[in-house]
Amino acid sequence: xxxxxxxxxxxxxxxxxxxxxxxxxxxxxxxxxxxxxxxxxxxxxxxxxxxxxxxxxxxxxxxxxxxxxxxxxxxxxxxxxxxxxxxxxxxxxxxxxxxxxxxxxxxxxxxxxxxxxxxxxxxxxxxxxxxxxxxxxxxxxxxxxxxxxxxxxxxxxxxxxxxxxxxxxxxxxxxxxxxxxxxxxxxxxxxxxxxxxxxxxxxxxxxxxxxxxxxxxxxxxxxxxxxxxxxxxxxxxxxxxxxxxxxxxxxxxxxx
Amino acid sequence: xxxxxxxxxxxxxxxxxxxxxxxxxxxxxxxxxxxxxxxxxxxxxxxxxxxxxxxxxxxxxxxxxxxxxxxxxxxxxxxxxxxxxxxxxxxxxxxxxxxxxxxxxxxxxxxxxxxxxxxxxxxxxxxxxxxxxxxxxxxxxxxxxxxxxxxxxxxxxxxxxxxxxxxxxxxxxxxxxxxxxxxxxxxxxxxxxxxxxxxxxxxxxxxxxxxxxxxxxxxxxxxxxxxxxxxxxxxxxxxxxxxxxxxxxxxxxxxxxxxxxxxxxxxxxxxxxxxxxxxxxxxxxxxxxxxxxxxxxxxxxxxxxxxxxxxxxxxxxxxxxxxxxxxxxxxxxxxxxxxxxxxxxxxxxxxxxxxxxxxxxxxxxxxxxxxxxxxxxxxxxxxx
Numbered sequence: 001x002x003x004x005x006x007x008x009x010x011x012x013x014x015x016x017x018x019x020x021x022x023x024x025x026x027x028x029x030x031x032x033x034x035x036x037x038x039x040x041x042x043x044x045x046x047x048x049x050x051x052x053x054x055x056x057x058x059x060x061x062x063x064x065x066x067x068x069x070x071x072x073x074x075x076x077x078x079x080x081x082x083x084x085x086x087x088x089x090x091x092x093x094x095x096x097x098x099x100x101x102x103x104x105x106x107x108x109x110x111x112x113x114x115x116x117x118x119x120x121x122x123x124x125x126x127x128x129x130x131x132x133x134x135x136x137x138x139x140x141x142x143x144x145x146x147x148x149x150x151x152x153x154x155x156x157x158x159x160x161x162x163x164x165x166x167x168x169x170x171x172x173x174x175x176x177x178x179x180x181x182x183x184x185x186x187x188x189x190x191x192x193x194x195x196x197x198x199x200x201x202x203x204x205x206x207x208x209x210x211x212x213x214x215x216x217x218x219x220x221x222x223x224x225x226x227x228x229x230x231x232x233x234x235x236x237x238x239x240x241x242x243x244x245x246x247x248x249x250x251x252x253x254x255x256x
Numbered sequence: 257x258x259x260x261x262x263x264x265x266x267x268x269x270x271x272x273x274x275x276x277x278x279x280x281x282x283x284x285x286x287x288x289x290x291x292x293x294x295x296x297x298x299x300x301x302x303x304x305x306x307x308x309x310x311x312x313x314x315x316x317x318x319x320x321x322x323x324x325x326x327x328x329x330x331x332x333x334x335x336x337x338x339x340x341x342x343x344x345x346x347x348x349x350x351x352x353x354x355x356x357x358x359x360x361x362x363x364x365x366x367x368x369x370x371x372x373x374x375x376x377x378x379x380x381x382x383x384x385x386x387x388x389x390x391x392x393x394x395x396x397x398x399x400x401x402x403x404x405x406x407x408x409x410x411x412x413x414x415x416x417x418x419x420x421x422x423x424x425x426x427x428x429x430x431x432x433x434x435x436x437x438x439x440x441x442x443x444x445x446x447x448x449x450x451x452x453x454x455x456x457x458x459x460x461x462x463x464x465x466x467x468x469x470x471x472x473x474x475x476x477x478x479x480x481x482x483x484x485x486x487x488x489x490x491x492x493x494x495x496x497x498x499x500x501x502x503x504x505x506x507x508x509x510x511x512x513x514x515x516x517x518x519x520x521x522x523x524x525x526x527x528x529x530x531x532x533x534x535x536x537x538x539x540x541x542x543x544x545x546x547x548x549x550x551x552x553x554x555x556x557x558x559x560x561x562x563x564x565x566x567x568x569x570x571x572x573x574x575x576x577x578x579x580x581x582x583x584x585x586x587x588x589x590x591x592x593x594x595x596x597x598x599x600x601x602x603x604x605x606x607x608x609x610x611x612x613x614x615x616x617x618x619x620x621x622x623x624x625x626x627x628x629x630x631x632x633x634x635x636x637x638x639x640x
Contacts, residue, residue, distance in 0.1 A: 066556055066636045066637040067637045090558055090560050091558075093555075093558035093636075094558030095558075096558075098553075098556050098557060100553065100556075102549075104549060104553040106550050107270065107550075108267050108269075108270030109266060113266075117554075117557075118557055120263075120559070120563075121557065121558050121559060166557075
């Protein structure tokens with residue numbers, strides 16, 4: 001089997017090769033990830049599914065430079081994360097928009113201020129510009145009437161929409177979302193995700209989303225399934241949908 | 257850090273009750289430090305008020321002399337020998353000793369400190385002495401310290417009305433002819449100033465050949481240091497020769513080492529500092545713990561550790577300044593109460609205000625720094 005084209009490193013958003021990962025030390029050392037290979041291309045919406053304990057959240061935190069990689073190779077946005085310094089980790093994180101299971105909005109800041117908070121990372125963005133950008137995004141997620149509300153006054157779906165705006169306001173080059181709908185009911189959850197995917201396609205930002213909700217599979221370009229720390233063989237972990245089709249055709253024609 | 261959001265301020269003010277509790281803690285600490293330092297400074301000031309106002313070039317005292325509050329006497333022969341030294345212009349005597357004051361209204365007997373000197377020679381520059389020099393020449397007259405404690409009867413009122421005030425000192429009828437201004441101290445409830453002759457009248461047991469503090473004036477243009485060296489050389493172990501500044505330090509050293517007051521009030525200040533430190537630390541620590549998930553979120557978003565560190569320390573600094581202002585105002589109010597109750601003049605100084613502001617900021621800064629230890633447990637990987 002041959003790969004149809006060598007990936008251009010500058011275009012690949014995430015490239016993971018032979019990632020093994022352990023928790024704990026000594027006798028308590030437990031392997032969580034086994035030889036994980038994965039690639040995310042620009043603009044792709046990738047869904048990462050699997051049972052709880054399959055290692056998908058761990059994989060997400062490694063890609064987000066929130067954990068330190070000890071084995072294999074993981075290039076995220078052009079930065080090798082194996083043995084990356086703290087400063088390099090922080091620099092990668094700044095280019096990623098995170099959406100968490102719990103919304104994690106700062107309770108003493110309004111919706112607008114919560115979105116503006118992400119812009120504090122960029123001191124060269126002026127107050128007026130930051131405010132405008134934050135307000136625009138809140139409009140985009142349909143919260144134009146709730147901008148000055150504190151999180152305690154917002155519904156679950158509204159809070160998660162603020163979190164989406166916060167993740168997008170810095171124009172991230174990658175969005176990582178961990179079960180963003182788990183705290184929401186089915187209909188609200190789907191609505192929130194539709195907004196996220198729509199925004200991401202508008203901005204041409206790739207998304208890696210962990211979820212076990214089967215109702216949202218149709219929103220993604222690709223689905224990667226994990227089990228017990230490994231990516232299942234039939235998952236299209238390394239290739240885009242288009243590449244996969246070419247590959248299948250190649251395999252079919254090479255057969256006698 | 258651009259800080260367009262004033263995050264530290266918003267975090268502090270979001271929960272009003274917590275903020276009030278924190279500010280109360282800082283206020284109490286600031287107030288305690290003001291009061292302790294204020295009392296200490298006024299004690300030191302009251303104990304050296306005569307020293308500070310000496311108009312002499314050199315002071316000669318007995319080698320046994322430790323404090324003006326409990327004087328040891330020196331033979332006048334030493335003074336006459338000093339006068340014979342080259343460069344010395346004149347000598348003077350200061351006699352110090354307590355008498356029994358009988359309150360003419362209540363009949364109550366109180367001890368009061370008497371300073372005897374030649375009033376027209378200008379050795380001690382306290383209010384009224386040169387002005388009343390002629391009256392003090394008369395027999396059985398004295399000046400009363402208006403800042404004496406309020407236990408001696410209506411002396412000040414009588415004199416302010418222009419009436420002489422008659423009182424029995426050591427069973428001798430005396431008359432207050434005017435007022436001076438010194439200070440009550442921890443050692444003495446009140447003071448009075450009189451002539452050398454009147455001092456000897458009220459202290460019949462005191463020999464005129466004894467003096468408590470010998471005063472030396474040098475000729476103009478003479479080097480005081482070299483005359484001091486010469487006098488020290490002449491007297492050896494027989495007397496101590498000091499400049500007035502050294503004499504003030506000498507008295508202060510007595511209070512700082514021999515008496516526990518200096519230690520007590522310094523400890524009091526340290527306790528105030530500690531209280532403030534602990535209160536602010538507790539508040540900030542609880543705040544960091546409470547906000548740990550948010551700090552972890554911010555770390556995940558790419559905020560560097562120092563940003564969060566500054567966020568906590570900034571809260572400490574806001575608390576310090578916000579608590580310092582009302583704490584200081586309250587302390588100044590307490591100064592009035594202390595002064596009213598003890599007649600010990602306690603006043604705020606800019607120097608102390610600056611020192612305490614620095615101390616308060618340091619206190620809250622340290623609390624913030626220690627509280628940020630908790631930040632380390634904010635693991636950005638935990639927010640998933």
